[in-house]
Amino acid sequence: MKKVMKKLAVALSIGIGLNASLMSSSAMAADNNVKVGFVYVSPTGEAGWTYTHDEARLYLEEKFGDKIETSFVENVAEGADAQRVITQMAKSGHDLIFTTSFGYMNPTIKVAKRFPKVKFEHATGYKRAKNVGTYFDRIYEARYLTGVIAGHMSKTDTIGYIGAFPIPEVVRGINAFTLGLQSVKPDAKVKVVWVNSWFDPGKEREAADSLIDQGADVITQHTDSPAPLQAAEAAGIYAIGYHSDMSEYGKTAHLTAAVHNWKEFYAKRVQQVLDGTWQSTDVWRGMDADMTQLAPLSSAIPADVKAKVQSLSAQIAEGKLHPFTGPIVNQQGQEILADGQIMDDNALRKMDYYVAGVEGKLK
The missing domain is CATH 3.40.50.2300 (Response regulator)
Incomplete structure (x- = not known):
C-alpha cells in the first residue's frame, strides 16, 4: 500500500x-x-x-x-x-x-x-x-467515460452506483455515467443506493453488497472510501473508483477511476496571493485543463475499448464532445434536451432529476 x-x-x-x-x-x-x-x-x-x-x-x-x-x-x-x-x-x-x-x-x-x-x-x-x-x-466528463467502460465490461447490463447525498453534483455524475453506459448498451440500467454520507466505509460496503445481490456486475461510487471497490474484489466483479486511483484496493476489480487533479489550480491561486493579484472567481474546468483525469485503465479492458476511450477523452478535451448532448430524456420520458443541443452550465449546476435508465427515486 x-x-x-x-x-x-x-x-x-x-x-x-x-x-x-x-x-x-x-x-x-x-x-x-x-x-x-x-x-x-x-x-x-x-x-x-x-x-x-x-x-x-x-x-x-x-x-x-x-x-x-x-x-x-x-x-x-x-x-x-x-x-x-x-x-x-x-x-x-x-x-x-x-x-x-x-x-x-x-x-x-x-x-x-x-x-x-x-x-x-x-x-x-x-x-x-x-x-x-x-x-x-468537470468530473462528469470522466464519469461519462467510465460509463462507456462499464458498458463494454458488464455482462448483466446492471450497474450499481453508490451515492453520498442527492445534490446536483452527485446527480450530475450519475446521469453522465448513465449516458456513457447507454452509448454502448442502450438498455443497460443503473441502480442507485444512497448512503447519506461522504465517508462511511461501513455503509458504503453494505450498499455495495446490496447492489451486488441485485445483480450488478460493475460497481461505482460517489463516496470517499475504497470500501465499494473492496466489496467488488471480494465478489469477483468489476469496480470503478472515484476521486483517486484506487487500484491497490482491488487489483482485479479496479477498471479505472474518475480522478480530480487540484495541483496546478492550487498553485495558481497561491501564486496570486503571493503576487497580490488574487481575486474572487468561479473556476469550473475539466479535461481541457487537466483538472479532470482518468486513472490508468486496467489490463482487463480490451485494447479496442481502451483506444475508444482515449479517442473520446481527446474529443472531450478539445471541446468536440460534450457528455450532455441531446437527445436526453428523464425517467418519465420527458424530453430534457433536444437532439443535437448541448446542456448549458446553468442547467448542469441545477440538475435534480434522473435520466432514463437510472432506477429508483431521488430522495
Missing part, C-alpha cells in the same frame, strides 16, 4: 471537541510567508476525495518551499463544527483557506464576512463574495 510521508511539525489543538487538530507542516518557514489552510471532511488517508486535496497541499510545499506554510484539519463535520474550524484558521493568521466540502459553503461565507482580509476558496459550492472564490472540476 502506497504510503504518503507528511512532515507534521506542529499540532495545535483548536479546542472544539473534534477528533482533529490543526496540523502545520512548515513551522520553521519565514515570518513573512503566506499561510495556507485546508479544511477536510474526511481523513487524508491514501485514496479518495480528501487524499487528492492533501496531495495537492504537499505539492504546494514542494513547489513554493519556505514561501508558504500549510496546515490542515481533517474529519471536520459539515455545519457548526466547520464554522468553528474555519474561524480558528482565520484567527490564527492564515492568508488563504481552502474549504473542501459542499457543506462548508455557508460556514465559509459567514466566516469570510468577519475576516475580509483573508481569502477563501470553497470547493463545489456556488456562493461567492469579494474574498470567497469557488472551484470544482
Whole structure:
C-alpha cells in the first residue's frame, strides 16, 4: 500500500471537541510567508476525495518551499463544527483557506464576512463574495467515460452506483455515467443506493453488497472510501473508483477511476496571493485543463475499448464532445434536451432529476 510521508511539525489543538487538530507542516518557514489552510471532511488517508486535496497541499510545499506554510484539519463535520474550524484558521493568521466540502459553503461565507482580509476558496459550492472564490472540476466528463467502460465490461447490463447525498453534483455524475453506459448498451440500467454520507466505509460496503445481490456486475461510487471497490474484489466483479486511483484496493476489480487533479489550480491561486493579484472567481474546468483525469485503465479492458476511450477523452478535451448532448430524456420520458443541443452550465449546476435508465427515486 502506497504510503504518503507528511512532515507534521506542529499540532495545535483548536479546542472544539473534534477528533482533529490543526496540523502545520512548515513551522520553521519565514515570518513573512503566506499561510495556507485546508479544511477536510474526511481523513487524508491514501485514496479518495480528501487524499487528492492533501496531495495537492504537499505539492504546494514542494513547489513554493519556505514561501508558504500549510496546515490542515481533517474529519471536520459539515455545519457548526466547520464554522468553528474555519474561524480558528482565520484567527490564527492564515492568508488563504481552502474549504473542501459542499457543506462548508455557508460556514465559509459567514466566516469570510468577519475576516475580509483573508481569502477563501470553497470547493463545489456556488456562493461567492469579494474574498470567497469557488472551484470544482468537470468530473462528469470522466464519469461519462467510465460509463462507456462499464458498458463494454458488464455482462448483466446492471450497474450499481453508490451515492453520498442527492445534490446536483452527485446527480450530475450519475446521469453522465448513465449516458456513457447507454452509448454502448442502450438498455443497460443503473441502480442507485444512497448512503447519506461522504465517508462511511461501513455503509458504503453494505450498499455495495446490496447492489451486488441485485445483480450488478460493475460497481461505482460517489463516496470517499475504497470500501465499494473492496466489496467488488471480494465478489469477483468489476469496480470503478472515484476521486483517486484506487487500484491497490482491488487489483482485479479496479477498471479505472474518475480522478480530480487540484495541483496546478492550487498553485495558481497561491501564486496570486503571493503576487497580490488574487481575486474572487468561479473556476469550473475539466479535461481541457487537466483538472479532470482518468486513472490508468486496467489490463482487463480490451485494447479496442481502451483506444475508444482515449479517442473520446481527446474529443472531450478539445471541446468536440460534450457528455450532455441531446437527445436526453428523464425517467418519465420527458424530453430534457433536444437532439443535437448541448446542456448549458446553468442547467448542469441545477440538475435534480434522473435520466432514463437510472432506477429508483431521488430522495
